[in-house]
Amino acid sequence: MTGRVERAGVTWLEYAYGPDLVPDGPPDPSGMWRYRDLLPLDPGPVRYPLPVGGTPLLAAPALRAALGLPAVWLKDETRHPTGSNKDRATALVIEDGLRRGIGTVTTASTGNAAVATAFGAAAAGLRAVIFVSTGCRREKLALMTRAGARVFAVPDGYAAAVDLSRTAAAAFGWLDRNTGVVPATLEAKKTVAFEVWEQLGRELPDVVVAPVGDGPTLVALGKGFEELRRCGLTERVPRLVGVQAQSCSPLVRAWLGEPAATEQLDPGGTVADGIAVLRPATGPAVLDAVGRSGGGMVAVPDDVLRRAVGTLASRAGVPAEPAGAASLAAVGAALDGGLLDAAETVVLLVTGRGVAPTGDPGGPAEVPVAATLDDVERALAPR
Amino acid sequence: MTGRVERAGVTWLEYAYGPDLVPDGPPDPSGMWRYRDLLPLDPGPVRYPLPVGGTPLLAAPALRAALGLPAVWLKDETRHPTGSNKDRATALVIEDGLRRGIGTVTTASTGNAAVATAFGAAAAGLRAVIFVSTGCRREKLALMTRAGARVFAVPDGYAAAVDLSRTAAAAFGWLDRNTGVVPATLEAKKTVAFEVWEQLGRELPDVVVAPVGDGPTLVALGKGFEELRRCGLTERVPRLVGVQAQSCSPLVRAWLGEPAATEQLDPGGTVADGIAVLRPATGPAVLDAVGRSGGGMVAVPDDVLRRAVGTLASRAGVPAEPAGAASLAAVGAALDGGLLDAAETVVLLVTGRGVAPTGDPGGPAEVPVAATLDDVERALAPR
Numbered sequence: 001m002t003g004r005v006e007r008a009g010v011t012w013l014e015y016a017y018g019p020d021l022v023p024d025g026p027p028d029p030s031g032m033w034r035y036r037d038l039l040p041l042d043p044g045p046v047r048y049p050l051p052v053g054g055t056p057l058l059a060a061p062a063l064r065a066a067l068g069l070p071a072v073w074l075k076d077e078t079r080h081p082t083g084s085n086k087d088r089a090t091a092l093v094i095e096d097g098l099r100r101g102i103g104t105v106t107t108a109s110t111g112n113a114a115v116a117t118a119f120g121a122a123a124a125g126l127r128a129v130i131f132v133s134t135g136c137r138r139e140k141l142a143l144m145t146r147a148g149a150r151v152f153a154v155p156d157g158y159a160a161a162v163d164l165s166r167t168a169a170a171a172f173g174w175l176d177r178n179t180g181v182v183p184a185t186l187e188a189k190k191t192v193a194f195e196v197w198e199q200l201g202r203e204l205p206d207v208v209v210a211p212v213g214d215g216p217t218l219v220a221l222g223k224g225f226e227e228l229r230r231c232g233l234t235e236r237v238p239r240l241v242g243v244q245a246q247s248c249s250p251l252v253r254a255w256l257g258e259p260a261a262t263e264q265l266d267p268g269g270t271v272a273d274g275i276a277v278l279r280p281a282t283g284p285a286v287l288d289a290v291g292r293s294g295g296g297m298v299a300v301p302d303d304v305l306r307r308a309v310g311t312l313a314s315r316a317g318v319p320a321e322p323a324g325a326a327s328l329a330a331v332g333a334a335l336d337g338g339l340l341d342a343a344e345t346v347v348l349l350v351t352g353r354g355v356a357p358t359g360d361p362g363g364p365a366e367v368p369v370a371a372t373l374d375d376v377e378r379a380l381a382p383r
Numbered sequence: 384m385t386g387r388v389e390r391a392g393v394t395w396l397e398y399a400y401g402p403d404l405v406p407d408g409p410p411d412p413s414g415m416w417r418y419r420d421l422l423p424l425d426p427g428p429v430r431y432p433l434p435v436g437g438t439p440l441l442a443a444p445a446l447r448a449a450l451g452l453p454a455v456w457l458k459d460e461t462r463h464p465t466g467s468n469k470d471r472a473t474a475l476v477i478e479d480g481l482r483r484g485i486g487t488v489t490t491a492s493t494g495n496a497a498v499a500t501a502f503g504a505a506a507a508g509l510r511a512v513i514f515v516s517t518g519c520r521r522e523k524l525a526l527m528t529r530a531g532a533r534v535f536a537v538p539d540g541y542a543a544a545v546d547l548s549r550t551a552a553a554a555f556g557w558l559d560r561n562t563g564v565v566p567a568t569l570e571a572k573k574t575v576a577f578e579v580w581e582q583l584g585r586e587l588p589d590v591v592v593a594p595v596g597d598g599p600t601l602v603a604l605g606k607g608f609e610e611l612r613r614c615g616l617t618e619r620v621p622r623l624v625g626v627q628a629q630s631c632s633p634l635v636r637a638w639l640g641e642p643a644a645t646e647q648l649d650p651g652g653t654v655a656d657g658i659a660v661l662r663p664a665t666g667p668a669v670l671d672a673v674g675r676s677g678g679g680m681v682a683v684p685d686d687v688l689r690r691a692v693g694t695l696a697s698r699a700g701v702p703a704e705p706a707g708a709a710s711l712a713a714v715g716a717a718l719d720g721g722l723l724d725a726a727e728t729v730v731l732l733v734t735g736r737g738v739a740p741t742g743d744p745g746g747p748a749e750v751p752v753a754a755t756l757d758d759v760e761r762a763l764a765p766r
């Protein structure tokens with residue numbers, strides 16, 4: 001790493017770009033760490049104990065036939081330890097913590113990022129302190145507490161949970177894994193772009209479609225592809241198409257330059273809870289990345305999202321949650337809108353299968369409420 | 384493959400064993416197909432589209448410290464496409480079908496094998512016809528039907544479902560994926576033994592602990608390790624420890640030579656539904672494999688199973704279902720019973736995370752009831 005710049009509201013780490021930064025050997029089992037020369041990591045062995053990255057790029061023959069898209073690919077992030085691409089960011093943040101001897105990691109999240117943090121911290125022997133909004137579903141809370149995380153419900157919603165988590169991280173010297181605002185979360189997620197390029201035989205796809213909630217997944221894709229170009233390994237970047245749920249599509253409205261109606265700003269109005277974010281943490285950077293790539297933004301209604309979940313299962317054998325299936329859900333609208341052509345090489349990022357506990361571990365799912373740093377400190381104090 | 388013998392009630396495929404049958408190159412992304420010279424597969428490209436096998440062997444440092452077992456390893460089968468080791472057997476059976484041009488695969492199962500078959504068939508463009516007992520949980524049915532499987536509930540229970548599935552396979556020329564009774568299911572699952580040996584640097588562990596329901600997982604482990612010995616690659620086999628839930632532990636009672644009490648034969652009495660099998664399909668072969676290896680059988684009560692689910696989550700970051708956590712649950716009893724020593728190299732097979740649908744695809748979870756082949760034929764007939 002050679003420096004950092006601010007770009008469209010996010011911190012962008014820079015490197016001494018060159019073709020040697022991406023290994024050209026055969027695939028190896030190191031997963032995301034294969035790209036460590038393009039990650040903010042000093043030399044030394046990786047200690048994070050869960051394998052992350054290196055997820056399959058599926059040709060999905062039955063899906064290709066069903067859709068009439070002969071060159072569509074699924075980048076299957078459901079194969080991660082906790083079933084989503086959130087495991088990448090978790091791994092890099094915690095690896096940094098292991099190197100610096102920091103014993104606690106914190107995040108605010110409504111779901112997958114929190115579960116990834118809870119399980120990743122458990123594997124690494126760290127404490128996870130997680131802030132959720134009071135509406136967080138019981139089964140997700142059960143999973144986090146099963147992994148030993150300390151979980152707090154924040155009455156004033158997701159934005160307040162992020163504030164409290166970040167304030168606590170600064171006050172107590174904890175690792176901050178809040179998505180988008182922490183550079184490492186983008187750095188980790190950009191490795192998806194490197195993998196796609198390598199898995200296509202060191203060729204770029206024409207288009208990559210990705211779900212957009214807070215936005216880092218797409219912003220990181222854009223950064224990854226741009227870095228391949230800056231390394232001199234590619235000459236262009238693929239068009240990026242971002243997808244939001246129609247009932248919570250602030251960035252689609254912004255992209256179209258149209259004011260959002262009330263019914264387009266209702267995070268509770270969609271089955272795709274994983275991307276239902278009213279004020280995306282990296283909104284301007286999403287619009288910047290999409291614009292630079294020559295792509296676009298698409299909103300999809302819930303019936304199309306549900307159908308995409310079914311199609312991924314029945315035509316590709318991939319168990320995705322609705323937010324994870326949003327890329328597939330967007331294909332019809334993207335074709336209609338001229339954002340992609342049926343003959344093009346299209347990668348659909350399937351971000352996650354979602355998480356649900358199975359069996360009954362008998363753990364508690366009730367968590368304490370915290371509104372202030374004092375509440376947190378009191379609850380964590382040894383008795 | 385050079386022949387087949389019957390051994391302790393199962394069909395055992397044999398090969399022209401030699402050290403060249405296991406590749407000695409570096410790890411590669413081909414997963415289970417790396418061992419194709421020890422699988423019943425003719426030459427030619429593998430067409431099965433979901434990557435299977437090559438699951439991580441986790442050192443789990445925090446778990447080691449917590450348990451005081453410095454050389455315990457977790458073979459993490461939760462990383463498979465549908466989250467369990469059932470994906471291995473499904474892949475091999477369907478690959479065979481793709482080569483022979485067979486369009487339908489059938490199995491009877493109470494859970495993970497059915498879900499693996501449904502998703503695997505969907506990925507490969509085959510039809511799956513699945514027979515469950517009428518008590519099968521709604522959310523599991525929802526997953527199977529989401530993947531497009533035709534599912535029938537069989538009123539007379541699991542054994543009747545197996546009978547009907549096998550009868551239908553024979554009558555209609557379908558692929559039979561019924562576990563244990565079909566040799567390919569053992570062949571696929573034995574690759575776990577090869578992977579463990581390679582992942583330990585071509586060394587054997589002292590002990591491998593595995594959950595036992597119908598039994599093929601353990602029987603296949605035994606076959607895999609025996610084949611490494613017959614190939615001249617190893618000189619011994621590790622001790623195998625089989626684990627059942629106390630409330631459904633027919634093979635533990637048989638191992639101990641003690642009659643089972645009623646409360647030890649209640650499949651509905653345990654949270655570990657994935658291993659609650661009253662009449663294990665490969666029971667004699669399990670006892671044979673355990674005996675030959677110098678290992679043993681252990682029964683674990685439900686409170687210990689639940690605690691093991693929690694410990695895997697909170698100390699290793701691995702999301703297992705209760706049946707999948709049975710290996711860890713057995714460690715205490717195995718230590719007490721002299722089946723393993725704390726200093727030994729012990730591999731705990733974590734068979735699966737279990738499956739649960741997330742989001743709501745709006746699919747049906749009610750399935751037709753079938754008691755006879757006629758019922759099946761009528762329901763599948765074009766209208």
